[in-house]
Amino acid sequence: xxxxxxxxxxxxxxxxxxxxxxxxNVEEQLVRNVLRSFEDCQDPRLKQLMQSLxxxxxxxxxxxxxxxxxxxxxIEFLTAVGHITDDRRQEFILLSxxxxxxxxxxxxxxxxxxxxxxxxxxxPFFVDDAPRIENGGDIAGxxxxxxxxxxxSVKDTDGNPVPNARIEVWExxxxxxxxxxxxxxxxxxxxxxxxxxxxxxxxxxxxxxxxP
Amino acid sequence: xxxxxxxxxxxxxxxxxxxxxxxxNVEEQLVRNVLRSFEDCQDPRLKQLMQSLxxxxxxxxxxxxxxxxxxxxxIEFLTAVGHITDDRRQEFILLSxxxxxxxxxxxxxxxxxxxxxxxxxxxPFFVDDAPRIENGGDIAGxxxxxxxxxxxSVKDTDGNPVPNARIEVWExxxxxxxxxxxxxxxxxxxxxxxxxxxxxxxxxxxxxxxxP
Numbered sequence: 497x498x499x500x501x502x503x504x505x506x507x508x509x510x511x512x513x514x515x516x517x518x519x520x521n522v523e524e525q526l527v528r529n530v531l532r533s534f535e536d537c538q539d540p541r542l543k544q545l546m547q548s549l550x551x552x553x554x555x556x557x558x559x560x561x562x563x564x565x566x567x568x569x570x571i572e573f574l575t576a577v578g579h580i581t582d583d584r585r586q587e588f589i590l591l592s593x594x595x596x597x598x599x600x601x602x603x604x605x606x607x608x609x610x611x612x613x614x615x616x617x618x619x620p621f622f623v624d625d626a627p628r629i630e631n632g633g634d635i636a637g638x639x640x641x642x643x644x645x646x647x648x649s650v651k652d653t654d655g656n657p658v659p660n661a662r663i664e665v666w667e668x669x670x671x672x673x674x675x676x677x678x679x680x681x682x683x684x685x686x687x688x689x690x691x692x693x694x695x696x697x698x699x700x701x702x703x704x705x706x707x708p
Numbered sequence: 709x710x711x712x713x714x715x716x717x718x719x720x721x722x723x724x725x726x727x728x729x730x731x732x733n734v735e736e737q738l739v740r741n742v743l744r745s746f747e748d749c750q751d752p753r754l755k756q757l758m759q760s761l762x763x764x765x766x767x768x769x770x771x772x773x774x775x776x777x778x779x780x781x782x783i784e785f786l787t788a789v790g791h792i793t794d795d796r797r798q799e800f801i802l803l804s805x806x807x808x809x810x811x812x813x814x815x816x817x818x819x820x821x822x823x824x825x826x827x828x829x830x831x832p833f834f835v836d837d838a839p840r841i842e843n844g845g846d847i848a849g850x851x852x853x854x855x856x857x858x859x860x861s862v863k864d865t866d867g868n869p870v871p872n873a874r875i876e877v878w879e880x881x882x883x884x885x886x887x888x889x890x891x892x893x894x895x896x897x898x899x900x901x902x903x904x905x906x907x908x909x910x911x912x913x914x915x916x917x918x919x920p
Contacts, residue, residue, distance in 0.1 A: 518821065519815075519820045522815055522820040526815060530808035545772055550807055550808065552768040553764070553807055554809070556761055557809060557816060558812065562757075562813050564814070566757065567804070571800050571801055571804065574786075574789075574800045575800055578790015579790060581787055581791075586787070588783050592779070595762055595765055596738055596745075596762065596766065597766070597769060597779075598779070600735065600739075600770065601774050603731075603735050604770060605773075605775060605776055607728065608730040608734040
């Protein structure tokens with residue numbers, strides 16, 4: 497166990513090395529004022545989140561010496577992201593994905609242990625309550641595609657088999673679409689099953705193809 | 709001139725001191741991967757902005773050990789901010805104001821010099837092309853309120869008078885409203901004037917009252 501280290505900050509803006517002491521004082525005093533504005537927050541975790549976010553956000557603005565035109569562009573961009581987001585299209589999540597923020601959130605909540613398989617984001621096409629199949633069954637349903645046999649085993653971090661582990665499977669058909677992308681309420685390429693007493697699982701699925 | 713210093717980071721989440729080396733490696737590798745995804749960006753400034761933003765955003769997530777529920781709340785919050793924003797109401801700018809990001813952007817673009825008056829945000833009620841008045845004139849127009857005499861002088865950072873400096877003035881009426889908040893296209897409580905040959909200015913305005 498060691499203290500958390502940092503990925504080195506990206507190279508600073510050229511202007512950053514020439515910030516006068518008076519200017520630094522103004523910038524730091526502003527950060528202190530904003531931090532103080534959250535001081536009375538009754539929820540200690542919310543207070544911590546807001547104060548940390550403020551600190552990092554200001555470090556970003558100061559590091560890159562953000563221009564007013566760039567700030568304006570950012571506001572316009574976020575506004576467009578907001579307006580394009582509706583019940584079927586969530587652009588803020590896609591933005592979070594692009595910045596790796598979704599994956600980093602998963603990371604910090606799923607401790608890495610040895611060479612255990614890493615946790616990852618569920619992605620937009622996971623649906624809860626997929627039908628159950630028996631070990632060795634077929635998840636494809638009526639989905640078109642080339643059949644593919646999949647087998648493997650679930651082991652704990654000491655290498656011992658994990659019996660009765662729930663396995664969720666969802667995949668696209670040969671046209672690259674998931675069942676929920678069709679309007680006909682089909683359920684295909686999607687199931688859950690349980691590992692057997694030796695931690696093994698096996699099922700028929702579809703040979704993956706590229707997304708359209 | 710000195711290197712830019714930092715406001716101390718807010719206290720880390722309790723879990724932060726107990727991040728294993730394996731876990732740190734996973735988190736740092738992810739940051740590197742995301743930074744690399746912007747490596748081929750053709751616009752060097754955009755590349756710098758994106759890579760710096762990624763670094764600071766990930767430092768925030770890692771510092772506070774952001775939970776998946778908190779990430780979800782943040783996505784929901786940004787979605788609501790996006791949906792409430794329209795042509796007359798810009799909640800992303802208000803959000804930027806609350807975090808001090810607007811003011812810090814102004815700060816980094818307007819170097820502090822001695823005890824010169826600080827630059828500040830224009831705010832939502834500035835309008836370009838306000839009418840001109842002569843020095844000593846009245847900015848109130850037909851706005852209701854108690855008259856108020858204002859005078860002062862414009863000096864450069866060496867204390868020398870600045871003649872012919874353009875001064876923009878805009879203020880609310882005694883009901884706390886700016887002219888643009890009325891639907892009748894009135895122009896009042898708003899003007900520009902120029903300092904005289906000695907750098908002095910003077911005009912009639914309205915005694916400020918609290919906003920509603």
